[in-house]
Amino acid sequence: MRVFVRILSLLLGLALAAAGALLALEVGWTWARPVDGPLLVPWPAWRDRLAGLTWQDTEVRITAWVVAGAGLVLLLVALTARRKDVELLDPTPGVTVRTSPRSLARIVGTRVRAEENVSGASVTATARKVRVRARSGLESEEQLRPRLQEVVRTTLEDLPLTRRPRVSVVVDSPRDRS
Amino acid sequence: MKPPSVAALARSHRAERVVTALIGLLALLAGATALVVGQGWLGSFRAVRPVLDPIALDTLRNWQTYARVGAVVAGVLLLVLGLLLAARTLRPERHPDLALDRSVGSGLVVTASAIAEAIAVDAEQVDGVSRARATVVGDPEEPALRLSVWLHEGTRLKDVWRELDGSVLTRARESLGVDTLPTAVRVEMGTAERQRVR
Numbered sequence: 165m166r167v168f169v170r171i172l173s174l175l176l177g178l179a180l181a182a183a184g185a186l187l188a189l190e191v192g193w194t195w196a197r198p199v200d201g202p203l204l205v206p207w208p209a210w211r212d213r214l215a216g217l218t219w220q221d222t223e224v225r226i227t228a229w230v231v232a233g234a235g236l237v238l239l240l241v242a243l244t245a246r247r248k249d250v251e252l253l254d255p256t257p258g259v260t261v262r263t264s265p266r267s268l269a270r271i272v273g274t275r276v277r278a279e280e281n282v283s284g285a286s287v288t289a290t291a292r293k294v295r296v297r298a299r300s301g302l303e304s305e306e307q308l309r310p311r312l313q314e315v316v317r318t319t320l321e322d323l324p325l326t327r328r329p330r331v332s333v334v335v336d337s338p339r340d341r342s
Numbered sequence: 343m344k345p346p347s348v349a350a351l352a353r354s355h356r357a358e359r360v361v362t363a364l365i366g367l368l369a370l371l372a373g374a375t376a377l378v379v380g381q382g383w384l385g386s387f388r389a390v391r392p393v394l395d396p397i398a399l400d401t402l403r404n405w406q407t408y409a410r411v412g413a414v415v416a417g418v419l420l421l422v423l424g425l426l427l428a429a430r431t432l433r434p435e436r437h438p439d440l441a442l443d444r445s446v447g448s449g450l451v452v453t454a455s456a457i458a459e460a461i462a463v464d465a466e467q468v469d470g471v472s473r474a475r476a477t478v479v480g481d482p483e484e485p486a487l488r489l490s491v492w493l494h495e496g497t498r499l500k501d502v503w504r505e506l507d508g509s510v511l512t513r514a515r516e517s518l519g520v521d522t523l524p525t526a527v528r529v530e531m532g533t534a535e536r537q538r539v540r
Contacts, residue, residue: 184416187420191417219391228372235365243359259507
């Protein structure tokens with residue numbers, strides 16, 4: 165998303181520059197040579213077209229929707245173009261440490277998979293929440309879940325995180341009583 | 343202002359994000375206003391006016407010279423601002439060299455890549471670190487360090503950390519002759535198989 169916002173802002177910058185240049189050129193040209201007609205852009209035709217349209221016309225409405233939609237997309241892209249880092253405590257003043265959510269998920273996943281009777285696990289992690297979905301063939305959810313929750317909690321406590329994420333563990337097991 | 347160690351985490355995208363957000367907001371408001379006027383919520387008389395209002399055109403004709411000058415000035419301004427934004431977006435991150443000896447007549451400058459290379463090699467020697475990359479970022483007056491370390495599976499971050507800060511960063515500060523070096527560390531844990539002892 166950060167790459168995307170950079171591309172967008174490059175395109176917007178160039179578009180603004182082009183629009184500004186055309187505006188200055190056309191106005192200047194018409195001022196200097198009033199009878200020669202437009203220089204680069206057929207703006208008299210555009211002016212007549214706009215004068216013929218009212219705010220209620222379908223064309224105007226569609227354009228307005230498109231412009232509003234594009235504006236919303238730009239706004240959303242700009243707002244979501246942030247790094248999703250997981251904060252770790254500063255070990256010394258002047259040093260900032262971060263890790264990635266994927267790294268956190270890897271650590272938790274390895275620990276969970278190393279537990280007994282866990283045949284597989286998938287972990288999604290963010291700075292605020294860690295969600296574990298484990299599979300087991302031998303133990304039921306009631307038995308395994310508290311153990312896994314404890315394991316995940318200990319693993320997270322061992323890391324110098326600034327914020328302790330909430331932990332949610334779900335176990336899929338054929339031994340669960342339906 | 344962000345502290346220099348936090349700012350060193352990554353290239354700042356603030357200008358790009360702010361401008362894109364502003365233009366997006368303007369477009370959203372313009373589109374919404376056009377729809378509101380068309381619906382007749384701002385008056386049913388206004389809804390049937392043409393988009394290029396003759397009254398507005400008349401006003402412009404009465405103030406023709408001012409309007410023209412204003413338009414040319416606005417055009418030039420947009421051109422300059424647009425180009426500035428494009429240039430800012432295209433600019434790569436600065437990697438300043440560090441001057442160790444600033445006395446007149448002599449000079450000792452360590453290039454950014456030399457520092458980075460040395461620190462990265464040093465960091466890779468630490469037990470538990472499988473890979474390390476360093477970059478010098480910031481300004482020449484306030485240089486900062488960005489250090490990325492990849493740790494072996496099963497390594498405890500706290501153990502590695504003690505050695506990283508105690509030896510690697512301390513050595514870096516000593517050799518550069520600075521008391522503090524704002525550092526941003528990006529840690530990736532559990533990335534490589536722990537190497538078996540042969």
